Amino acid sequence: MAHAVTETAASAPLPRHIAITMDGNGRWAAARGLARTAGHKAGLEPVRLCVRECARLGIEALTLFAFSSENWSRPAEEVASLMGLFLEAIDREVSELDRQAVRLRIIGNRHALSVRLQAQIAAAEQRTAHNTGLKLQVAVSYGGRWDIVQAARALATQCTSGALALTAIDEAHFAAALELGTLPDPDLLIRTGAERRLSNFLLWNLAYAELYFSDLLWPDFDATEFARALAFFAGRERRFGQAAGEGATALKAAP
Ligand code: IPE
Ligand code: IPE
Ligand code: MG
Numbered sequence: 133m134a135h136a137v138t139e140t141a142a143s144a145p146l147p148r149h150i151a152i153t154m155d156g157n158g159r160w161a162a163a164r165g166l167a168r169t170a171g172h173k174a175g176l177e178p179v180r181l182c183v184r185e186c187a188r189l190g191i192e193a194l195t196l197f198a199f200s201s202e203n204w205s206r207p208a209e210e211v212a213s214l215m216g217l218f219l220e221a222i223d224r225e226v227s228e229l230d231r232q233a234v235r236l237r238i239i240g241n242r243h244a245l246s247v248r249l250q251a252q253i254a255a256a257e258q259r260t261a262h263n264t265g266l267k268l269q270v271a272v273s274y275g276g277r278w279d280i281v282q283a284a285r286a287l288a289t290q291c292t293s294g295a296l297a298l299t300a301i302d303e304a305h306f307a308a309a310l311e312l313g314t315l316p317d318p319d320l321l322i323r324t325g326a327e328r329r330l331s332n333f334l335l336w337n338l339a340y341a342e343l344y345f346s347d348l349l350w351p352d353f354d355a356t357e358f359a360r361a362l363a364f365f366a367g368r369e370r371r372f373g374q375a376a377g378e379g380a381t382a383l384k385a386a387p
Pocket of ligand 1: 154156157158159160168198199200203214325
């Protein structure tokens, strides 16, 4: 059956930009009597898979939610081990990402991260900056509300200095000041872990995303489930507020 799902996806309209909330690592580990950290470690393989699949399908952008503004309030040991994992993962994966022509960017409040991690992020971003393949964003210390506030502050600073006229601020201008900048909005949000909420991810950019909720825990996410999400997307009629029917062809044409 997985084969049939893959075939449907291959001939159907694809999202330009996929966002994924990678949830369920802790429950995956608990179900095996393991520490939560083991679940976070196991979550790296599906990340590799998604990057490979998106690159193979020629999808323009992939944005992964790895650590939220609110996740700082978890026990210190869990936070420390997650930060260690990010450090390790960037170190270990950057060559392979580069080989796949992936452009890596970290979005979120990077000043909240250790100086060492910030330096490693900057180096990895620099190394892959000129790659023309998949645009991969990893959200670390990211919150949708934080993002909107930092954009508002950046624009207000420009207004105060006289570099920007108040009347020049429109939706496009505001969006460009957000972390995703001029990337197209995600067309599809996938959230694993059986929760049906946004948890403060990309509040502005997900305005018209199709939402695919998976009951799988993130470490169990695989190619079959990815293909199911794409098939779900292909079956949606995106209307962007238009009357039914009119919008049927609007799949790729954002308003
Ligand atoms: C997602 O998995 C990873 C992070 C939020 C860092 P969780 O750690 O939230 O796993 P559950 O939801 O507790 O199972
Ligand atoms: C959302 O998962 C954040 C990430 C996956 C990075 P959470 O586990 O933090 O979300 P809630 O607490 O269930 O809403
Ligand atoms: Mg969770």
